[in-house]
Amino acid sequence: MANPSRLRAVALTTTAVLLSALLAGCGDSTDDGDLTAQKLDWKDCPAPSEAEGGGSAPSPLPNGTSWQCATLKAPLDWSEPQGDTIGIALIRAGTSGPASERIGSLVFNFGGPGGSGVSTLPAFGEDYAALRTRYDLVSFDPRGVGRSEPVKCESDPQLDEYFQQDATPDDSAERAQLLNRTKQFNAACEKHSQKILPHVRTTDVARDMDLMRQVLGDDKLHYFGISYGTELGGVYAHLFPQHVGRAVLDAVIDPTQTPEQGALGQARGFQLALDNFAEDCTSKASGCPIGDTPQDVKDRIAKLLNDLEQNPIPGIFPRRLTQTDATNGIAQSLYSKDFWEYLTQGLEQAYAGDGQILMLLSDSMNGRSENGEYSNIAAANIAINCADEKPRYTEHYVQRKLPEFRAASPVFGDYLAWGMVSCTDWPVPGAADHPDVSAPGSAPILVVGNTGDPATPYEGAQKMVNALGKGVAVKLTYKGQGHGAYDSKNRCVQSTVNAYLLDGKVPKPGTVCS
Known part of the structure; x- marks a missing residue:
């Protein structure tokens, strides 16, 4: 059977959603044309699909901001970028601050792999209120997930x-x-x-994110990755080091294993x-x-x-x-x-x-x-x-x-x-023993490890720092329990991450929160 603990951070968010009955909706269609020049057709989000977990359309945020959804067109096969396309479901909440203070979009991946960002972000949107003062909050269903050409197996x-x-x-x-x-x-x-299975690798999703960055109008990708999202963030930094903006990797997977x-x-x-x-x-x-x-x-x-x-x-x-x-x-x-x-x-x-x-x-x-x-x-x-x-x-x-x-x-x-x-007996061959996340030339990446994390043990944070390369990553340690650090609501962790994402203030290497 599947190894459920490998569902990583999304298992945490899925449980919280079940227990609180907070779920959200998803995407719409985009205009035709050159994929980097496409215009996203943002509309009110529908109720989530069965593949996304079902439930009701997302409620507005406390200040009345509505969640909007759209669909990004991306190549099915990135080795044939002019070939068939698939739809990548997106969701966003616009910044709450003045336009003059806006940095850009902050793209979230909550883990899994396999979790619907379109369902998860609204369920926890209030937790990122401070970040929304300067960013549009954006998440997505990665290819193969939710509304983005979902993998289907059994009834x-x-x-x-x-x-x-x-x-x-x-x-x-x-x-x-x-x-x-x-x-x-x-x-x-x-x-x-069969159509989608060869095209759901993390490298494919990273390329989708760079297309997303361009279509959202950002010169750099500002990113918040949790659990598997840290692997995705590392792979993105490897492929597109010059496009990395302010990036946080929380609940870090050891990329060398x-x-x-x-x-x-x-x-x-x-x-x-x-x-x-x-x-x-x-x-x-x-x-x-x-x-x-x-x-x-x-x-x-x-x-x-x-x-x-x-x-x-x-x-x-x-x-x-x-x-x-x-x-x-x-x-x-x-x-x-x-x-x-x-x-x-x-x-x-x-x-x-x-x-x-x-x-x-x-x-x-x-x-x-x-x-x-x-x-x-x-x-x-x-x-x-x-x-x-x-x-x-x-x-x-x-x-x-x-x-x-x-x-x-x-x-x-x-x-x-x-x-x-x-x-065993999977129809598509695997790409590598472990992901390549080396990212020379990347902007600083904040790597956050939790000493009591069961799913992504703390040691992985230092391994990620080393693998990203000299001068790229800065490690923040949280002496706590559970999977991840920022969503523990620890004030030290949140203030340190917020200072980096909002003001570009990189913490001293080896900073510890408890």
């Missing part, structure tokens, strides 16, 4: 079954079942999305987050309802997952909570310290035989709405990862690596190790 009932399969096989029969089901899913992607190294790093990262959760719960004066000591909390979680393999419990009717659902839900809740209370409630509920909360968390990770419809986040995530990543891992290779993954995380090790087979 909603098929996806229900796919996400509940045993993702941690224990014997040859279970391993064969997992590999066959993965092959079936990948074949469905090829059947329904292979998929295997990334999965192993995530195993360590999620285990660290689980350790921190257990410490926090048992340190409360009111007591911890799910264990007496941190080790007791983790032992009980391990027992729950072991029991669920043979005996799933009622979840969201008519589905039952499986071991895979529960593991997925636990991982989802570790993306933000704000969700730890849901994890406590979900575990307490599950120990009493009710799996609803953990299943809701799992559903949000997988892009399943309450009415049983799936966005295309998981399909797009697999398609983009498999187009980007060259390695193809076999059953026997994963088996050899299991001891290392289990040592990294007794809870998540098997789960993340077996996630590496997602691209």
Whole structure:
């Protein structure tokens, strides 16, 4: 099955959207003609499509500013720029400040890969109010995502079954079942999305962003990338170093890692987050309802997952909570310290035989709405990862690596190790072992790492700084919990990032916020 933790920052935003019921809409058509000279036809945003997650059209911002949507025409195949085109869905909210103070557009990518920026930006638009004083806030559905030629694989009932399969096989029969089901899913992607699958690489999206920059009328791309968005930002800087404006990379992916190294790093990262959760719960004066000591909390979680393999419990009717659902839900809740209370409630509920909360968390990770419809986040995530990543891992290779993954995380090790087979039998070859982000000549890029980040471990921030090249990146450290730093609302982080984006003030290298 897909490796859900690789959904990165978008998993956090998807959960928050589900819990708060805040969703947004998307794009329209553009004028014909030369692609760099096209005029965007901005209109009020419609309700989001099913592929974007469904819901209602985005509400205006508190000052009454409406969200507007348009569609950018981009080449389907960037090696044939005069060939067929596809539509890239865009969304924006105009600057709240005077025109004389406007810097340009600030383009956001919230991660995934596979997340709809058109749905996510309005859900969290108020969090960027300070940045909107000098920028138009802009985001988009990358190619293969949402309304931008979405990758389609299986039907909603098929996806229900796919996400509940045993993702941690224990014997040859279970391993064969997992590999066959993965092959079936990948074949469905090829059947329904053959046209777009070869053209969803991160390098393609970076070229779309440079076209976007030109059509929006900006000499430089001002950019805010979160999680996978940091990889996209690094690739953009590599391809177009002279066009980099003020750029922030938050929740940073290590660009030097292979998929295997990334999965192993995530195993360590999620285990660290689980350790921190257990410490926090048992340190409360009111007591911890799910264990007496941190080790007791983790032992009980391990027992729950072991029991669920043979005996799933009622979840969201008519589905039952499986071991895979529960593991997925636990991982989802570790993306933000704000969700730890849901994890406590979900575990307490599950120990009493009710799996609803953990299943809701799992559903949000997988892009399943309450009415049983799936966005295309998981399909797009697999398609983009498999187009980007060259390695193809076999059953026997994963088996050899299991001891290392289990040592990294007794809870998540098997789960993340077996996630590496997602691209086995994928119809499109992967581009490289890891992305190239070297960007000599680029303007300063602010790289923000969180010491408690489970999905993009802190060490990746320094690796990104090194890979961008000497004199390009400046690192900001946040001593916190959860995935990302700016959206933690830490005042030090936000004031430092805002000073850079709004006033061009680059912080001193090694600045630390806590």
